[in-house]
Amino acid sequence: MPTYEYICTECQTKFEVFATVNEKEKGIKPECPNCHSKKTVQVFGNILVMGGGSKNGGFVSGCGPSSGPGCCG
Template sequence: MPTYEYICLDCQNKFDVRATFEEKEKGLKPECPNCHSKKTAQVFGGFMVMGGSKSGGFSPRSGFMPGCGPTAGPGCC
């Protein structure tokens, strides 16, 4: 089972989440184990990608994310 690294946007706590690919595809919304916030984002080797919500906060014009196509939207990966 792959492990995904997430960061809490409330307390900046980083934590690992284990989920099957299927669970990930459906949209994983892990809860911060530190403050139980649901405002979490996946970390990709230093880049943060919003986990499927449109709450924003990161540049929508960065255009290219590792592992995603240039037109990839939220939740693509």
């Protein structure tokens, strides 16, 4: 069963969702395991599927693994 990576737009929690292709095609709207928000978007690799990035192509800065150590201060 494939897994899909999602991120919560409320609290930026990343989580994985198990779903069959069938379920995925119907459209799944997983709930954030942290804050139980339904405002979740799928992540494809390192690319966030979110519109509106004007400066740097929509890359979301943060404390992810690609941001390097110590970025949180």
